[in-house]
Amino acid sequence: MTNWQSFDPPEAGQNRSARLAALRAQMADAGLDAFIVPRADAHQGEYVAPSEARLAWLTGFTGSAGFAIVTATTAGVFIDGRYRVQVRAEVDAADYTPVNWPETKPADWLRQALPGGGRVGFDPWLHTRSEIESLEQGLGGAGIGLIAVERNLVDAIWPDRPAPPVGAARIHDESLAGETAASRRARLAETLREAGQTAALLTLPDSISWLLNIRGSDIPRNPVVQSFAVLSDSGELALFADAAKFDPMVRAHLGNQVSILPPDALTAALRDLPGPVRLDPQTAPEAAFRILTEAGTEIARDRDPAILPKARKTAAELSGMAAAHRRDGAAIVRLLAWLDAQDPAKLTEIDVVQRLEQERRAEGALDISFDTICGAGPNGAIIHYRVTEATNRTLSPDQILLLDSGGQYADGTTDITRTISLGAAPDAARAPYTAVLRGLIAISRTRFPTGVAGAHIDALARQFLWAQGLDYDHGTGHGVGAALCVHEGPVRISRISTLPLESGMILSNEPGYYREGAFGIRLENLIAVTPAQSEPGREMLGFDTLTLCPFDRRLIDASVMSPTETEWLNTYHQHVRTELSPLLDGAARDWLIRQTHPLT
Structure with a gap:
């Protein structure tokens, strides 16, 4: 086992009912009718230090987004579409009710939970001004007041709370x-x-x-x-x-x-x-x-003032990201070549994760860029699944494997997802896989005028799934930092992102499809916004693909792809072969050559 990722299961929940009761006692002492427990820390980062993991400590939910609202008689854990399967596995239904958010607004939930009005406590260091203003507006006229507490009520009942981190800069x-x-x-x-x-x-x-x-x-x-x-x-x-x-x-x-x-x-x-x-x-x-x-x-x-300049990568940052992706691509190809040569029934999800982390370390990775998502069969349908010793699944040749991972290198950050057939491609997966791939290609090929935002192009990735009556409950792309955070604001490709895309920005391109209890499909490349061929007076932009790794040919239904889609895929695979072949030898190089032959 590597030391890069802990596979220990989340702390057992036998004492979480006692924690909830202790929080309610604190609320009563403070004269509060409800208390909000967010996932965020004071820095509003997606990932928090152990000392700031209040939501996980209290409820057992370990996702990277969400919050809880606790009243004297009920408690809701608010989660978006990425975590609706995961939350049911992690929280005790006797104590907490999952709440679909943002469909259900916290203000609407509080109006129902506190019909006679009341006092709702919150820690002002853990919520942004925009969050509080939105909540105040939603509670208008309900007789419900928001009360900023001086000391967080969860901290008051957390006797062994870890110390803040003091990592070396x-x-x-x-x-x-x-x-x-x-x-x-x-x-x-x-x-x-x-x-x-x-x-x-x-x-x-x-x-x-x-x-x-x-x-x-x-x-x-x-x-x-x-x-x-x-x-x-x-x-x-x-x-x-x-x-x-x-x-x-x-x-x-x-x-x-x-x-x-x-x-x-x-x-x-x-x-x-x-x-x-x-x-x-x-x-x-x-x-x-x-x-x-x-x-x-x-x-x-x-x-x-730093957020947009940071998103517009310098030439040196773009060069570093490209170099990091070449080494990362070599690591992924070695992993996939190794995986294809194994009997899947003798491997587990953890085996794959460990092997991948070893391959990345051999390429100079300093860390992984997030906990690897490696979901076989039904585990792949959990969008942000994280394998533990308790959930670790043995692979099976009749299933597909969703592998979403990334590396932190001195010169760049990577994030790649591939969905892999572990044997003969299941018939049920071929149509949605091909639809997801065509959506990724549509984003990759698009040109657009300056001023266009992620919301304007998000549908390009979904169109082929929509034609089959399918969709996915997450954005199509997030911003990515250069040797920084793998999820970087403020740019996104999503239905709600109105920030114009600009040259130098790096985003993920990751449509997907998830069939609960059966399988998950996601394909992801990182793309950089670049100037595109333009007519006079009309500046255009497009995308250059940074990620270097073949797609699984076994899952592609080539008969439904257009000539331009097939041409893009063949050109991409040839580019992958050209870039990665010098970094590989033996079985891995042979595997790469086979996987990058033109699709006919």
Whole structure:
């Protein structure tokens, strides 16, 4: 077993009823009728440190998005379409009721749970201003008040809560970033001056890590330094983080214009800031807004100044991502060649995950970019399935395997999904697999004018599934960081994303289909937004594919594919062969050549 991923099952839930009872006692003592327990930490990151995993500790639900609302008599765990199978396996139905979200809004649920009105407690450090405003608006006229608590009620009943992480920071070399940290600070400071703002509070660790050209080890899979920062319009920056994270070399890299202060100094520093201070209502905690308001400081509601510059990758970042994908592609091909040569009945999901992590490590991966999703048969239908010793399934030649994984390299971050037939392709899977593949190709081939957003092209990936009466309950693509977080905002390909796509942005392209109790299908490549051939006066963009790995020919129904789709697939496979052949030898290279022959 590697040390990259723990396969221990989630903590047994025999004492979760006692935890729920203890929380309700805390609510009664505080005069609260309900309390909200989010998945998020104060930084609003997707992944949280063990010390911040309140939702999992209380309920047993381990997904990367969701929240719970607890009243004196009922408790709901709110989950989106990715987790509706998983939540039923992880939470005790005697204590918690899964709630389909966002179809059911928390305000509507609270109106039903508290028909006579009441007081709903929340931790202002764990919710953004936008979240609280939306909830307040939804509760208007219901006689339900939102009460900010000084100490989180879950923390009060968590006796062995882990300490905050103190992972070592490291320098992210300028050759990989394509710009110095001083230049980035100066560029964002100019943005503040142009807007008439004196300072900005940065709360997203990936924004701060990008800005300072540093990487960290506080959060598994995400090489960020957990911290807050205040950037002034002069370019000076106050970094609020444990000083133990920074050795002398990193301190020298940060320079004299960056000061390191303890995390608990943030509140006082915010009170002393002259305004206007830039706060992003989508990412900054409600507590920051309250601190500045109480101090009488003018607040400028504006986007995190780093979030869009970070999404527009530099030439060096794009080059690093391409190089990382070549090595990652070699690792995946070696894994798939090995898997094809095995008797699947002698392997388990964990065996595949361990072997893949070993192949990535051999290619220089520093970590995996998220816990590998390796679901055989019905486990593949759990969209964000995570194998444990308790759920580990033996493979079977009559099933398909969904393998979604990624690596963190010094020069880039990868994320790839392939769905693999473990024997003869099941008839029931061929039509949806081909529809998913055609959707991926449609996104890959599209050209679009500037100003087009993810919402405008999301349907391209779904059209062939829709024609069969099928669909999937997740977005088609998320932003990806360059040697940073595998899920990076704010750009997405989804029905609700209105942010225009820009050259240099990197996204995933991952349509899917899931048949509960039977199988899951997802295919994913990473794509970079690039300039495309344009007519005069009409600037166009398109996508370049970064991921290098064949698709499983056994699952493709070539008879329904158009000539242009077949041409794209054959060209892609030839490109994969050209790029990866020099990195492979023996059985893996032979396997690659067989898998990349033209589809006829």
